[in-house]
Amino acid sequence: MKSLKFKPGLVPGVATILVSLVLWQVASLFFIPVFLPGPLYLLDLIVEVYSDPESYSVIWKTLVRIFNGLVLSMFIGTGIGILMGIKKHFESFMDSWIMVLLTFPAICWAFLSVLWFGLSEMAPLLTIVLVVFPFVSMNIWEGTKALEKELVDMATVYRADRVMMLRKVLIPQLMPYIFSAMRIALSLSWKIALVGEAFGVSSGIGQKLIYWFEETRVDMMLTWGLSFMVLMVVIEIVVFRLWERHTFAWRHKIAN
Amino acid sequence: MSEKVTAVSIRIGSIFVLLILWHFVAIAMSDAEILPTPIAIAYAMVGVLVEPGPEGKSAFFHMGVTLGRTFVTFGVAMVLGIAIGLAMGLKKVVEHSVMALIPLALTMPTILMVFLAVMWFGFSEIGSLVAVVGVVTPYVAVNIFQGAKAMDKSLIDMAITFRADRNMLIRKVYIPQLLPYIFSAFRFAFGMTWKIVALAETFGIKYGIGYMFFFWFEQFNMELVLAWIILFVILMLVLEHAVFARIEHAAFKWRPANKLQT
Amino acid sequence: MPTDQNNGHGNVVVSVNNLTKKFPDPMTGEEFVVLDSISLTVEKGNFASIVGPSGCGKSTLLNIIAGIETHDPSDGGTLDVYSHTDAEQPRVGYVFQNARLLNWLTVEDNMTFALESQKIPKDLWKERVNKYLEMVGLEGQQKNYPLNLSGGMQQRVAIARALAIEPDILLMDEPFSHLDEITARKMRFDLMEILMHSSPTILFITHDLGEAVFLADHIYMMSTKPARIFKHIKVDVPRPRKPEDPQIFDLEKELVKEFFSVLDAQEAEGD
Numbered sequence: 001m002k003s004l005k006f007k008p009g010l011v012p013g014v015a016t017i018l019v020s021l022v023l024w025q026v027a028s029l030f031f032i033p034v035f036l037p038g039p040l041y042l043l044d045l046i047v048e049v050y051s052d053p054e055s056y057s058v059i060w061k062t063l064v065r066i067f068n069g070l071v072l073s074m075f076i077g078t079g080i081g082i083l084m085g086i087k088k089h090f091e092s093f094m095d096s097w098i099m100v101l102l103t104f105p106a107i108c109w110a111f112l113s114v115l116w117f118g119l120s121e122m123a124p125l126l127t128i129v130l131v132v133f134p135f136v137s138m139n140i141w142e143g144t145k146a147l148e149k150e151l152v153d154m155a156t157v158y159r160a161d162r163v164m165m166l167r168k169v170l171i172p173q174l175m176p177y178i179f180s181a182m183r184i185a186l187s188l189s190w191k192i193a194l195v196g197e198a199f200g201v202s203s204g205i206g207q208k209l210i211y212w213f214e215e216t217r218v219d220m221m222l223t224w225g226l227s228f229m230v231l232m233v234v235i236e237i238v239v240f241r242l243w244e245r246h247t248f249a250w251r252h253k254i255a256n
Numbered sequence: 257m258s259e260k261v262t263a264v265s266i267r268i269g270s271i272f273v274l275l276i277l278w279h280f281v282a283i284a285m286s287d288a289e290i291l292p293t294p295i296a297i298a299y300a301m302v303g304v305l306v307e308p309g310p311e312g313k314s315a316f317f318h319m320g321v322t323l324g325r326t327f328v329t330f331g332v333a334m335v336l337g338i339a340i341g342l343a344m345g346l347k348k349v350v351e352h353s354v355m356a357l358i359p360l361a362l363t364m365p366t367i368l369m370v371f372l373a374v375m376w377f378g379f380s381e382i383g384s385l386v387a388v389v390g391v392v393t394p395y396v397a398v399n400i401f402q403g404a405k406a407m408d409k410s411l412i413d414m415a416i417t418f419r420a421d422r423n424m425l426i427r428k429v430y431i432p433q434l435l436p437y438i439f440s441a442f443r444f445a446f447g448m449t450w451k452i453v454a455l456a457e458t459f460g461i462k463y464g465i466g467y468m469f470f471f472w473f474e475q476f477n478m479e480l481v482l483a484w485i486i487l488f489v490i491l492m493l494v495l496e497h498a499v500f501a502r503i504e505h506a507a508f509k510w511r512p513a514n515k516l517q518t
Numbered sequence: 519m520p521t522d523q524n525n526g527h528g529n530v531v532v533s534v535n536n537l538t539k540k541f542p543d544p545m546t547g548e549e550f551v552v553l554d555s556i557s558l559t560v561e562k563g564n565f566a567s568i569v570g571p572s573g574c575g576k577s578t579l580l581n582i583i584a585g586i587e588t589h590d591p592s593d594g595g596t597l598d599v600y601s602h603t604d605a606e607q608p609r610v611g612y613v614f615q616n617a618r619l620l621n622w623l624t625v626e627d628n629m630t631f632a633l634e635s636q637k638i639p640k641d642l643w644k645e646r647v648n649k650y651l652e653m654v655g656l657e658g659q660q661k662n663y664p665l666n667l668s669g670g671m672q673q674r675v676a677i678a679r680a681l682a683i684e685p686d687i688l689l690m691d692e693p694f695s696h697l698d699e700i701t702a703r704k705m706r707f708d709l710m711e712i713l714m715h716s717s718p719t720i721l722f723i724t725h726d727l728g729e730a731v732f733l734a735d736h737i738y739m740m741s742t743k744p745a746r747i748f749k750h751i752k753v754d755v756p757r758p759r760k761p762e763d764p765q766i767f768d769l770e771k772e773l774v775k776e777f778f779s780v781l782d783a784q785e786a787e788g789d
Contacts, residue, residue, distance in 0.1 A: 012349050013356035020357065036376075092263040093270050103492045105451040107458050107466070108485045111473045115481065116290055154618040157584045157610060158683070160635040168631055172622045191365040195455075198367060206367075213371045213459075221375075225368045233363055250622045254665045 037219035045223040059228070062193060062204040065121070069128025070189045074182060076129065077136025081181075082174075084137065085144020094137070101134040106192050110199045124196030124206075131192045136181045143177025175247055183240060190232045292479045300483035310471060313463065319491065322453055322464040325381065329388035330449040336389060337396025337445070338438065344397065345404025354397065361394035370456050384456045388449050395448070396441045403437025443496075450492060530600060531608075531687050531719045532560040532583060537595035539578060539587075552578050554744040555595065560687065560736075562602060563717040567730040568747075569773075570740030572692075576723045579745075580689045583721070584610050601686050609636060611680030611688040615696055617672035619664040619679075625651070626660035629679045636683045650678040653712055670701040677709075681718065690722040694729070703761075706732060714757050727777070731770045732761055739773065741780050748780055749773075 021039055028038030037045070049055050084091040109130045113123040147170065155169045171178075197206025205228045212221035245252075275294050282293040292300075304315045344351040366387075373387035407430070415429045457466025465488050472480040539553040552575040560566045568576050581587035582597055589597060601608040611632075619628050629647050638646070651657050654674040664672055673693060680688050694702040706729060712718070713733075724730050730737050731753060739749040751773065755765050 010352075012352040016353040016356045089262075089266055092266040096267050097270070100489060100493065103447065103450075103489055103496070104485075105454045105466075105488075107451075107455050108469065108488075111469060111481055112485070115473070115476065115478050150614070150616060150618050151620065153581075153586050154612070154614065155631075155635070156586050157612045158632045158635045159607070160631070164631070164635055168620060168623070172620070191367070194365050195367050209368065209371065213375065216375060218372070218375050221368075221371060225365075229363055229365070229368075233359075250663060253663055 034217050034219050037222060041219065042222055042226065045219060046227050049223055050227070058204060058208060059231070062190075062197065062206065062228075065124050065128070065197070065204065066186075066190045066193045069125055069132065069193060070182075070185055072125070072129050073132035073136055073185055073189065074178075077133040077181065077185070078140050078178060080133070081137040081140025082144060082170075084141045085147070091141075098134045098137055101130070104130070106131045106195045107199075110196050113196070114200050119201055121201070123200030124193060124204075127196035127200065128189050128192045132185050132188050135188065136185050139177055139181035139184065140174065143174045146177075147173055179240075179244065179247065182243075183236070186236055186239070289476065289478050292482065296479055297482050297486065300479045301487060304480065304483050304487065309468070315487070318464050318468055319487075322457065322466065323491075325384050325453045325457075325464065326446075326449050328381075329385045329453065330392070330446055332385060333389045333392035333449065334396055334442065334445060337393040337441070338400050340393065340397040341400025342404060344401040345407075351401065358394055358398060361390070362398075364390070366391055366452055366455060370452065370459060374456065374459060374461070379460045379462065381461075384453055384461055387456050388452050391452055392445045392448055396445050399437055399441040400434065403434045406437075407433050447492075447496075454488070529561045529563075530559055531562050531602065532558075532721060533596075533598045533600070534558050534579070535596045537579070537582075537589065537597050538593045539575070539582065539589055540593045551744040554746045556745065556747055557595075558738050558747060558750070560719060560721050562719050564735045565713060565720045565722065565733060566736040566738065567722045567724060567734035568738045568740055569724055569727055569730045570745065571742050572725045573742070575742070575745035576740060577691050580612070580691050580721065580723060583687070584612050584689055599687060603684070603686065605636075608687065609683050609685040611683055611685035613673070613676050613680050613688070613690045613693045615692050617664070617669075617676040619672055619675055621664045624661050624663060625656070625667075625675050628664065628675060629682050632679045632683050638683065646682045646684075650682045651675075653681065653715070654678045655708060668701075670697055670705060673697065673705065674708075677712075681712070681716075686719065688718045688720045690720060692724055693722075695725070709733060710757060710759065727773050728761070728770050731766050731773065732759055737773070739777065739780075741784060749776060 025038045025040060028036050028041065030036075033041050080094060084094050106127060109127045110123070113126040113130075117123045117126065151169055151173070152165070155165055160169070193204075194206035194209060197204040198210040201207060205224055208224045209221055212218075212224065278291075278294050282291045282296075285291050308314050309318070340350075340354060344354050369390045370387045373390060374383045377383040377386050411429055411433070415425055453464070454466035454469070457464035458470045460470075461467070465484060468484050469481060469488075472484065535557055537553055537556040538551060540549040541552050542549050556579060558566065558568075568579070570576055578587055582589050583599060589595075599608040599610070603609065620631065623631065626647050629650070630643050633643050633646060634640075647660060648657070651659060654677050656671060656674055656678065659667070659671075659675075664675065667675065677693070694705050697705065710733060713720075722730070722733060734753055737749075737751045737753060738747045739751070740747055751769075753769065755763065755769075759766060
């Protein structure tokens, strides 16, 4: 474990956080809690909400949707990105469409998904996928532009078949791009999931948010919202630490 | 040269192919509530533009409202973001203090930010302003800060040895180096702002394109929802290309042409 | 190693006959000639070297043999590679100027990549990896990663990889040109030792006449733009050879003179 060296930035940083919390607490004294809850009040509410076992099924529903959306977006996005890198005509075809897709606000997809599939699981899933996959495609496409022809030629000389070429030559080179695409995709997916749930289904965190919004209960909304944010940040950090260590294990064996 | 022509014709061709495909799929499904034909949508779009809409407000009124909100909130968010970013670049204390709070700002989902802004400041212009500033300003600040960090010190030293005064330094050395960062932040932030404003209007800030999205969604009117979405996308694309691409081109005239592109 | 003596091609592995290769100019679309009526033969167990100034199309010839460059028959001439094993296609090993190793695989896995691609049975892998790593002087490096190795060592792995598939022909494209002179000298020596112990069939490209004279049995001298072979020499000096051997030295001097006279003639023609 590395010791925490005294970094000059630590003091103003920590001070800012503490001061903000104090100011927040003080400000909350001037308002009713349902309008501006203070940090301590929120903490109580969070404990209350998470003492109820039903809350966990709410979170679980949302996590499943995020996972499904993420996996599907990664598959579709990676496939399209690779195709764009390999076939010039496909690239010309897709790049304008991807640009168009990137301008679509998530809310439009949420509405369209509901109009198409009603209040079902398909609606938030479709919303997530349609918003996220263009970002993944762009990232992977960038990666294909960095592929080394020299290595492909070498493998061709040794008569590597398609599968070998993909597994041993192309995908390892794309890995850093797949990795960064996945970080963006995860970060986006959970935020879009909330939008998709707000309109598309009758369960999940997104639905809680819009419910308390309509009830004008800032306190309950923040309880669900902030706690979920913290959960997702932790998940992001854990997933990526683990994945990086596994996939890029070979890098750690290089004496730099 | 012929490669470029092929690329363009593929793009145009793809639009036609997709429209035709859409038409046939729509006819096969024959459920206007799920997939109206392109022709029906075209009619709907014309209707939207030509006739006065609900409450007698025309499409151009709504577009104007959304555009107005977008430009104003974007302007404020950009200026604030650039100011904070520069301050972060100049003073370490500012950098560390702001960076302590940035993760929160960047992680906050847009929908939550919009809800909070609206609940605290009402279904009003202030509400949409706060929402946009809350999401966009942190992003711009970080971008500009990175640009300030990346500034080439050797150029600054050179200017100082020539005894350039502060004014000259700012205008001729700092700003041109910051300009690429400002630009990339500009384009991305503008796109973000559009979407936030549309979202805020969906949730009840009166009038605007987002308001129309929700209005027709509530009525389950697929044709008009699609019509408005397409109008919105076209408007955004036109702005993107006609306006931003031109400005960027003019500002970066000094860059050599990309030798790698054919 | 089993030899197919009934394949009707005798001991010939590579046979190039009046091969012409044209390329369209990327700017104008016009075709210009890269290889002009090239003829050469490489027999089993021989070390043939093509010597010529850099950038004259030597690599193109190798790439056609290796199958990563195409030859349009209407351009003229033929090129054939004959297999002397019972594999369906001739096995081609290739050592490039850059080692072209897969940095994310171990040394061992880099070699088995080639073995697997060539459909060599899995039970032979370990034996081949060990044998050929030892032959290039890298025994024990199986589990190491390419980026931990020096340039010279990486190139040795590339050579071991090529040898491990026991190719019908081993192509080498200026393999030592990116190494420092001292490392390159050592590599040439080591290559000569390998020649003396096993008998690979090698087609070796270089711009360095000294290197060619030291290593090769047959030297084909090539002029540029378009590439033409203007002389073929047999080097009869027995191995092991020493670079300071007067025979080697004299031969090199003579070839250098020939080269310059050809280049001068070309210039005079206003080529």
